Amino acid sequence: MxxxxxxxxxxxxxxxxLDEKNFLRRELLKIFYKDKVNAFLQGCFEPIMLPKxxxxxxxxxxxxxxxxxxxxxxxxxxxxxxxxxxxxxxxxxxxxxxxxxxxxxxxxxxxxxxxxxxxxxxxxxxxxxxxxxxxxxxxxxxxxxxYLSDVIPKTIINGVYFCGSDKGRANILDRFADKFNELGVKYKFNVFGNHRKYKNFSVESYDLKDYREVLKDTLKYSVILDICQESHGEKCGLSLRVYEAFVYGRTLVTNNKKIKEFEYYDPSYMHYIENENDIRLEWFQEKVNSQYLGQLSPNxxxxxxxxxxx
Missing domain, CATH: 3.40.50 (Rossmann fold)
Known part of the structure; x- marks a missing residue:
């Protein structure tokens, strides 16, 4: 960010x-600050330990x-x-x-x-x-x-990429994969959670993946898939997938209604869908004309x- x-x-x-040089103090404080431990201690050790x-x-x-x-x-x-x-x-x-x-x-x-x-x-x-x-x-x-200039791939695959936690979305993603198979569209899903095999992909065990690596994988594809959890419905805010599409000029396919409230929403390449049956094959061939000029910069x-x- x-x-x-x-x-x-x-x-x-x-x-x-923490900025602790002493190994013993560092390890003790790690224990004291564990959620279950500190829920009981309520920071009572801080006046004694004086953490840095x-x-x-x-x-x-x-x-x-x-x-x-x-x-x-x-x-x-x-x-x-x-x-x-x-x-x-x-x-x-x-x-x-x-x-x-x-x-x-x-x-x-x-x-x-x-x-x-x-x-x-x-x-x-x-x-x-x-x-x-x-x-x-x-x-x-x-x-x-x-914007990161060192993540841009040399070639782009006409296909779709999804990366994210399961959070109840695996069944939805499996239906989307069925649709992509039907349309002959290449896809890659990296879904993390409790390991489980689905018809079209497997949920991988939780892994901390560097965002720069996630972005490199994402930008190899022409389309980014953004799936909002059904249980949260309209509570969902906009995910980073929306920003990636806008900043790097990728087609976005999302079931999040709030995409239409995005300041830089462009229906020519940001496609809202209600389900997998709304997907159109031509979206995977379209050329994106993103108007990104630093509007999301932290500056x-x-x-x-x-x-x-x-």
Missing amino acids: FEELIVSKKAIFINKY FSITEQLKNYIEEDSVVIFTNASLQKVYSEKNLKKIKLQYPHVRFVLLLVDSIFQPQAKKAVELSKKGVFDLIYTYNNDDAQKLGYIYWPTPYS LLVEDICKRII
Whole structure:
């Protein structure tokens, strides 16, 4: 999401909670911060252990400067509590905390962030889901997305690609695969979850796959398949598949009704379907004329944050 900012050296990317050099302390804190353990301890060990948070170690270098820390909801699932976040803000009066929700509020990975959003910890709260923004008074903002030049394939297969967790979608995907077989369309599905074999593909065991690698696989195909979970219906926000199609000029096939609310929705290559029978063979041959000019760049989000804080 923030690659353009990091490359431009306008931001520092922090990908770990703790900055602990001592092995024993690091391992002890890992145990204490485990979900089931800390659900009981409630951070009571922090005044004794005094954990070194990676954020505070970075903020020490900018103690007299105005700084903004952007938290995604995923970064708030384990270590950070209302108490220690407020303590950090007291230590560094020039810092502002911003929450960026990149998952809908009904998703488990957003639960902790939503709870913290009600505690006065954050100066600004953004969400990619317009319904959530209206419901909870957050600021709506499309998920920031950085263009990566090193993922573009030399050749493109006229076919369709899907990558994602099962989350109850495997049966739907199996029906789509039947349709692609009927139309003679090449397809590749990378579906992760509890291992299970379906008629046309197998669900693979959960694996952490680098997004850059996912994107390389995605862009090898002319069409991106985006399937919203039936159980969540209209709660689904827009996935990264929509941004990938817009930014890299790929045809999109999606069953998410909210595609029509996307600011840059273009029905010439973004096709909403209700089921697999709506798919048209000509979509796999069409040339996409995407009008992407950096509209999703994280630089624009940072500009908006600065304007609102000032």
